[in-house]
Each structure stands twice: as structure tokens, then as C-alpha cells.
Amino acid sequence: MKTTLDEELEKLLWPASATTESAPSGSLLLAHYTSIGTLEKIIQNNEVWLSNPLHMNDLNELRFGMRESALAFRTHHGLMTACRNDEKHRALLNYFDEKFQRYDLEHAFDTYVFCVSEHEPDNDDGVLSMWRGYGASGAGVAIVFDPTKFEKNERSPLIIDKVAYINPEAQRHWMNEKLDEIAVLVEGRNLSDGDLSSIAYYWLEKVKLFSLFTKHTGFDEEREWRVVYLKERDAETALVQMLGYAITNRGVEPKLKLKIAPLLGIFTDDLSLEKIVAKIILGPSLSSVLANSAVLRLLEVNGRTELAKRVVASTIPFRP
Numbered sequence: 001m002k003t004t005l006d007e008e009l010e011k012l013l014w015p016a017s018a019t020t021e022s023a024p025s026g027s028l029l030l031a032h033y034t035s036i037g038t039l040e041k042i043i044q045n046n047e048v049w050l051s052n053p054l055h056m057n058d059l060n061e062l063r064f065g066m067r068e069s070a071l072a073f074r075t076h077h078g079l080m081t082a083c084r085n086d087e088k089h090r091a092l093l094n095y096f097d098e099k100f101q102r103y104d105l106e107h108a109f110d111t112y113v114f115c116v117s118e119h120e121p122d123n124d125d126g127v128l129s130m131w132r133g134y135g136a137s138g139a140g141v142a143i144v145f146d147p148t149k150f151e152k153n154e155r156s157p158l159i160i161d162k163v164a165y166i167n168p169e170a171q172r173h174w175m176n177e178k179l180d181e182i183a184v185l186v187e188g189r190n191l192s193d194g195d196l197s198s199i200a201y202y203w204l205e206k207v208k209l210f211s212l213f214t215k216h217t218g219f220d221e222e223r224e225w226r227v228v229y230l231k232e233r234d235a236e237t238a239l240v241q242m243l244g245y246a247i248t249n250r251g252v253e254p255k256l257k258l259k260i261a262p263l264l265g266i267f268t269d270d271l272s273l274e275k276i277v278a279k280i281i282l283g284p285s286l287s288s289v290l291a292n293s294a295v296l297r298l299l300e301v302n303g304r305t306e307l308a309k310r311v312v313a314s315t316i317p318f319r320p
Contacts, residue, residue, distance in 0.1 A: 004194050005186070008103050012181055028130045029278055030116035030124065030140040030225050033134035036295070039141050039162055039280070043302050046273060049246065050112035050229055050234045050256040054185050055213065064168060065211025072175040078183030088191060096200035103204065103232070110231040110243060112256040113212065117150040118162075118223035119144055124312040129221055137320040138285035141295070147225075149271075158236035160227045161213050165220040178206065238266050261317040266287060279310040 017261040032048075042048055053062045073079070074093055083089040117130055119142075131138045147160060166174070182199060189195065212228050234240060244257045260276065262269045282295055292313050 002318045005189070006198050006202075008185055009182070009198055012185060013178070013206040026237050027121050028147060029119040029121055029144050030147055031130070031144045031281070032114070032116045032121040033126070033130045033138045033140060033142045035140045036286075036298075039143065040197075040298060040302070041192060042143070043299065043304050043307065044140065045243075045257070046261055047057075047257045047259045048114055049120070050114045050227065050258055052109070052254050053111060053113045054108075054151075060163045060212050062067060065214060068168075068172060069175050069203070069207035069211070070096070072172065074306075075174070075198075076179040076183065078180055078187075079199075082183045082187045082189075083132050083191065083196075088196065090132070091193065092191075092199060096204065099200050099204050103208065107147045107232045108228070109254060110229075110256075111212070112229040112254075114227040114258070116145065116225050124281060125314045127221075128284075128285070128318060129319065130229045130314055131283050131314070131316070133222075135283050138283040138314075138316075138318050139320070140283045141286070142281040142283070144281065145276050146278045147276070149276045150267065153266065155235075157231070157239055158227055158229055158266070159209070160225065161209075163224040163226060164214050166214050168262075174210075175207070209253065229258075229261065236265065238263060273304070274306045275308065279309055279312055280307060282284060282311065282313040284314045284316040285320060287313040287315065 010302060028074065073096055079092065080089050081094055117127065119134075126135070126142045130142070131140070134140075135142060150160070182203065186195070186199065191199075208230075213226060215222075215224065226300050229239065231240070239256065239258070242259060244255050246253055246255045260273050261267070262271050280295075280299075282292060286292070292311070296308050296311060299305070299311070
């Protein structure tokens with residue numbers, strides 16, 4: 001049976017992330033290093049907040065990926081040749097620019113990320129560099145999630161995947177390799193307007209997630225995974241009512257306030273924090289008996305007695 005160009009492009013450019021991981025499996029645990037105040041908000045509201053990546057510390061990676069992928073697409077010689085003439089190549093670039101601008105204007109604002117770090121099951125101390133960078137200089141907590149408890153749903157607007165660490169030159173090389181493959185795929189075809197639109201669409205989808213799931217090699221010790229929300233994938237508007245904002249020291253920022261609760265088509269009927277939180281590690285600066293007792297009380301006063309049983313204290317001899 002003859003395949004359509006759309007099917008061949010999808011096969012070539014999917015999965016669209018930078019890694020080969022399709023979903024968490026086995027004994028994988030993921031730790032979110034944060035402050036005590038954030039832990040309190042999470043347990044009180046049954047929600048975690050996803051942030052717009054342009055407010056994150058690695059915003060240059062996202063901007064670089066999108067900017068360079070657009071430049072590579074517009075200047076790739078193989079695509080110019082495969083289009084056969086200047087008119088079709090201009091049409092291809094117009095389709096791409098139109099889709100790129102639509103994403104930038106309509107969807108980039110409501111793209112959100114929740115960052116976690118791969119965590120060894122027998123580690124009750126956490127990772128010192130993560131405490132320093134994200135865990136309130138050791139005075140916070142690491143909330144350790146079991147992502148295998150989430151129901152896998154290919155239609156979900158939430159994507160969870162592993163971050164790939166790659167330097168800028170390797171990113172450019174990857175982009176050109178993929179564009180070479182597209183050029184070979186479409187060479188010799190009498191490309192219709194629909195075909196040109198499809199090429200632009202699949203390339204944008206590929207590089208969008210590639211940009212969201214890559215970071216500079218200097219961050220590789222973080223062993224990061226990400227939960228990403230893409231509004232354009234939320235065809236059923238299942239999570240649109242969770243879009244909100246937060247006032248921070250940088251001003252007002254858009255947020256996705258993701259409820260950890262049953263949600264038809266997205267989460268299982270029994271989803272809860274108690275189901276997905278494997279343990280809560282107190283930071284090295286909170287490892288005193290007094291601090292430990294205070295965190296236990298925080299959990300118990302808020303009706304989280306089951307989570308209180310999963311609290312452990314880091315023994316790393318670190319004081320900020």
C-alpha cells in the first residue's frame with residue numbers, strides 16, 4: 001500500500017523530542033527540588049505549577065533552538081533543490097513563516113514546563129548541586145514523584161520526556177541532518193501546496209519539541225526530565241481552565257496550575273498526591289530534629305498523614 005507524504009514525514013520526524021525515551025518506565029523516580037513554601041502550596045491546593053520556559057534559567061536554549069531551526073529551514077540547499085523551482089521554494093517558506101508566526105502569537109505564551117531530576121530509588125540524600133541550585137540552598141525539599149503511576153495517553157496535551165544535553169554546534173548539525181533527510185524524502189516529487197504545508201508543519205513540530213527537550217551540556221549533571229504542556233495539543237481544552245498566573249519577584253508570570261486529581265482522558269480515576277509522591281526529602285539545612293518535626297506537622301495539619309510517613313532527612317553535611 002502506497003503511503004502519503006504526511007505519513008512518511010510523520011514516520012521520519014516522530015517522536016518529535018530530542019531523545020529516544022517515549023515514556024517513564026520501570027523503577028524511574030523523578031525529584032522536584034523546591035522550597036518549603038512551594039511544598040505547602042502543593043499539598044494545600046493539590047496542584048503543581050508549570051512555568052513558561054521563557055521565564056526559566058535556560059531560556060537561551062529554547063530561543064536558540066527555535067531561531068536556528070528557522071534559519072536552517074530557510075537556507076537549506078537540499079530543500080531548495082527538492083522544490084525544483086524558486087516559486088515552490090518561496091511557497092514552502094511562506095507556509096513555514098505562517099505556522100511559525102501563528103505558534104509565536106497564539107501558543108508560545110501558553111507553553112509550560114515542569115522540571116524534575118532523575119532520582120535513584122535508594123537515594124535519601126538528594127544531590128548537592130540540585131540543593132544548591134533549586135532546593136533553597138539546602139533549606140528546601142525534594143519531592144520525589146513516581147511517574148509510572150500516570151496513565152499513558154497519546155492524546156494528552158502533557159508530554160513527559162528526558163532532556164538531551166547538546167552543545168550549539170551539535171544542535172546545528174542535528175538540524176541539518178534532519179533537513180537532509182526531508183530533502184531526500186521529497187526529492188523528485190511534484191509537490192502540491194498541501195505537501196509544502198505538511199513539510200513546514202512537521203518541521204515546526206519537530207523543532208518545537210526538540211527545543212523544549214534540549215539543554216546545554218553544562219547542565220548534564222541535572223539528569224533532567226520535563227513535563228511539557230502544549231496548548232495547541234489540548235484540542236478538548238481539558239486543561240485550559242487551569243491556566244493562570246503568579247506574581248513573583250520578576251513581576252507577573254503566566255502559569256499552568258495543574259491539579260493532581262482525576263481528570264477524564266488525562267489522569268486516572270484514583271490519581272492523588274499520595275499515589276504519585278514516593279517520598280519527600282528534607283534538605284541538608286533542614287535535617288535537625290526540630291526542622292524535621294515542623295515539616296511533619298505541616299503535612300499532618302494539612303491532612304497529609306500518609307505523606308508524613310514518607311519524609312526522610314538528607315544526611316549531606318552541607319550548610320549554606
